[in-house]
Amino acid sequence: MSRRLTSLTAGQVGALTLATEPYLSCEQCFDLVDEYVESVVAGRPHAAPPGLEEHLAGCAACAQEAHTLLELVRE
Amino acid sequence: MPRSNLDWVTTLAVPGPAHEEALRDLHALMVRAARHQVWRMRSLVPGIGAGALDELANGAADDALVALLSKLGTFEGRSRFTTWAYKFAVLEAAVQVRKQAWRGREVSFEDVTVVFGVRGEDRVGPAEELEALDLAAALGRAMSEVLTSYQRRIAVALLVDEVPIDVLAQRLATTRGALYKTLHVVRARLRAALADSGHLPPRADARGPEPARPVEEVSS
Numbered sequence: 001m002s003r004r005l006t007s008l009t010a011g012q013v014g015a016l017t018l019a020t021e022p023y024l025s026c027e028q029c030f031d032l033v034d035e036y037v038e039s040v041v042a043g044r045p046h047a048a049p050p051g052l053e054e055h056l057a058g059c060a061a062c063a064q065e066a067h068t069l070l071e072l073v074r075e
Numbered sequence: 076m077p078r079s080n081l082d083w084v085t086t087l088a089v090p091g092p093a094h095e096e097a098l099r100d101l102h103a104l105m106v107r108a109a110r111h112q113v114w115r116m117r118s119l120v121p122g123i124g125a126g127a128l129d130e131l132a133n134g135a136a137d138d139a140l141v142a143l144l145s146k147l148g149t150f151e152g153r154s155r156f157t158t159w160a161y162k163f164a165v166l167e168a169a170v171q172v173r174k175q176a177w178r179g180r181e182v183s184f185e186d187v188t189v190v191f192g193v194r195g196e197d198r199v200g201p202a203e204e205l206e207a208l209d210l211a212a213a214l215g216r217a218m219s220e221v222l223t224s225y226q227r228r229i230a231v232a233l234l235v236d237e238v239p240i241d242v243l244a245q246r247l248a249t250t251r252g253a254l255y256k257t258l259h260v261v262r263a264r265l266r267a268a269l270a271d272s273g274h275l276p277p278r279a280d281a282r283g284p285e286p287a288r289p290v291e292e293v294s295s
Contacts, residue, residue: 002186005218005231008211015234016214017266017275020259026240026252034154034162058262059255061169061240068112068165073158 020058024051029062037069083156087147098140104157105136105143108164116169119176131175135168142167173239182238182246186224187231189215210274217268222261229254230261 008016024032032049039047056063078086078097086097110132117128143163150159191211218227232238233254244251269275 002188003183005187005189005215005235006191008191008214008235010207012235013207013211013214016218016230016262017269018262019266020262023256023259026255030162030166034158038154038158055255058258059240061173061251064116065112065162065165065169068108068115068169069158069162071115072108072111072161072165 015058018058020054022051022054024049024055026055026059026062029055029059029066033062033066033069037066037073040070041073078156080150080152080156084147084150087144101143101160102136102140104160105139105164106133108161109133109135109139109168112165112168113172116172116176119172123175131171132168135171136164138171139163139167170241173241174245177239177242182232182243183236184228184232184247187218187227189218189227191215210269213269213272213274214265217265217272221264221268226257226261226264229257233258 029052032052036048036052056066078100083097083101086093087101110129113128113132113135117123120128123131140163143160150156218230222230229243232243233240240251240254244254247254266275270277
């Protein structure tokens, strides 16, 4: 027997339909995030590798970790 | 005097007194990063006291140090070594807090029947609200029609039930990367279906809408 889904919040609709192209894996995100965070702190956010910001928008766990890394580098 | 990237890598790679000192310093850095992450996420584990949180952070730092040392040869110097080290501790601490927060909690992984739609009496109100309702109804149809049962269950677990991706990966004996890949495919399929039905722009790189208010529950 399957569960019935009867509603979605606006946030859930947004999350389900988010465009996350170009594809970047969580492993690739981990490889790139330290360099990216330093570029943000240095005021060069445009230096983000293709797909990294899209991945961070679509992956709550990677985004949470990137935010902490940003805080640590800013200290 | 702070170590350079080269100092870190060479002292950690070669046994000796300097190696031991570098290891201690690196461990201290990782404890600091893990503690920062754990305290940032402490609201997820309200029943855990300060001492247990510190223990969790120390354990995460230990595990992260092992992971880092196994990958020391991959450090390319594209960031400062300390930033590179921090990310191992942050990842491990975050994963451990998420798992601790969901310990003992059931994760629903049943298939999902999407039954919401738009009733006639809901077709009143500002155009923006009607558009949001139409989009939700079309999304519901697309979830039923273009996703496999597995894709639908992954999407609902991660984005509706908000099960952390590491926790879901552990329960399903898969990886965070594999689940994210599935989610990426789910989003692409849903967006394509919604573009076909005229609810999203046809451009492949168009961003999804972000309605300003919750889509109200609509029974079938």
